[in-house]
Amino acid sequence: MGSSVEQIKERLSVNDVVGSYVKLEKAGSNYKARCPFHNEKTPSFFVSPSRGSYYCFGCNAKGDIFSFVEQFEGLDFVGALKVLAQRAGVELVRENPKAKSEKDRLYAVLEVATEFFEKSFTADTEAKEYLAKRGVKEETVKNWRLGFAPDSWRALYDELVKKGFSPDEMIKAGLVKKSDKAGGGFYDMFRGRVMFPIFDSSERVIGFSARILPRLDDGKTGKYINSPETALFNKSRVLYGLNKAKFDIRKRDYSIMVEGQMDLVMSHQAGFTNTVAVSGTALSSDTVSDGAVTNLGLAQRLSNNIILAFDSDEAGFKASGRNAKIALSLGMDVKVAKMPKDDDPADIILRDSEEWKMIIKNSKHVIDFSLETLLEKNLESRKLGMEVQALILPYIKALKSAIDQSHFVTKVSKATAIKEEALWAELKKVVVPETSATPMEQSGVGKTSSTDMNKRSAILKKLLGIILWQEGEAKSTIDPKALRINLQEILGPERFNELFASTLPTKNDIVFEAEMSFQHASNLEPEISELLINLEIETIDVKLSDAIKRVYDTKVGEGNSDDITLVHKLSVRREELKNRRRG
Incomplete structure (x- = not known):
């Protein structure tokens, strides 16, 4: 087995293997990417071809091609060995x-x-x-x-x-x-x-x-x-068809989830090779369970986007709703495909694969889909309010992000003419049944997670590193003084000075990381602009979480219009920043 390992390493480079799972960008003699093992918006994950290894400055994940495949796909060493042997064309010697x-x-x-x-x-x-x-x-x-x-x-x-x-x-x-x-x-x-x-x-x-x-x-x-x-x-650690769909999910940046085995094989037969099925398995409400990656955790590592395409019968409707809430609670972007009555994916594909293609293309976010379906009923205002409470608010409560909750509360308010204050009041009462957590824990509202802290810390470390690096250059490529002013405007002068002082003991490491990340960038300005936008968004997110927590903590009827106004204002600013980032 040792010789097989060496043969595989000789035939497969670390950048080819890692690059088949995540998008790599050249960074001098190395490569960089957003780390697949923790959430981040700016790359802190580096791959070194000369060393045959990878390292993440954000979460300290490191190793070679075998440990990467093990960690990414949730396999043991033998499983990773088999995956890589197939890619390398190395025949594994059968054991006794x-x-x-x-x-x-x-x-x-x-x-x-x-x-x-x-x-x-x-x-x-x-x-x-x-x-x-x-x-x-x-x-x-x-x-x-x-x-x-x-x-x-x-x-x-x-x-x-x-x-x-x-x-x-x-x-x-x-x-x-x-x-x-x-x-x-x-x-x-x-x-x-x-x-x-x-x-x-x-x-x-x-x-x-x-x-x-x-x-x-x-x-x-x-x-x-x-x-x-x-x-x-283990039913919570496998999705039927993920073994064949994984690379196309990564390539297309979304997965299609169907119910049955026949739906799955017919989808792949028709070219929808990023499809997985839940039949025979059970979706887990966590990304990691007992130290092992769960089925949705594996799918989420390949892409955060998922389209649910379940049967149009009552069982399919219930399964779609249940699985949508689980995926939403993990922070995934969940869309729903509108299925013709009394049809399932296998029947549609057999009849006309182009029809299935259009159904997938026209899928909508589960909350938008549910809201549109509800509005089509033309219900009188009281009945509409009851239906929103029963059908829409549980999805909003399942959202992991308080910011996303704020976005959809505003959207539902505009579409239904129900006041935001009323929606927030009812949202407090909603309990998502998939987990045993409290309502506050289920939604993540008011909590600044370690992941969120890591995001802000990583962005700040990069920006402070750029300042220190550029200040030490004989001829700087950007104006570090202007960058200092930008950071002070976002963080406040006092907070900026505290953070800057805290970096001095590790100045050499921070400068080295900044130099490694950006020394080959032809133009640093766009990189810095994106980092500043991301930092302001993360800062707004903290303020939003705090404001929404106060909304949740205020008893119904006591009045919290100031906080709701602040939530609305911050949400609008956040959307402006996101649009600027897209532009």
């Missing part, structure tokens, strides 16, 4: 099966089971006709390794016994069950079903989702059943 660990044996038994299901599919006419009728092509069947579990109690069990696997290993992999009857034996978990293998990011099979053949569906057994949770398969 007897020397494998228990975890390795579980991967092995799932791989053998997948091969068995694939072989069984080729011999079953009914299963092949079912998928062909749904529009699934042979190439797609092979690409996704779709299979068939025979309608037999022990077909898989007998095959795995022949291959040398124990009943205990089969149970731990979620492939068989033991009969509850006295003296009863073992039987297959999946019978008479089309099999959809679920993969981790390195293409290893970790579980299955299975669809019963229509002829065998008696309405008593589930249409779809999924693997139980195992040592390999």
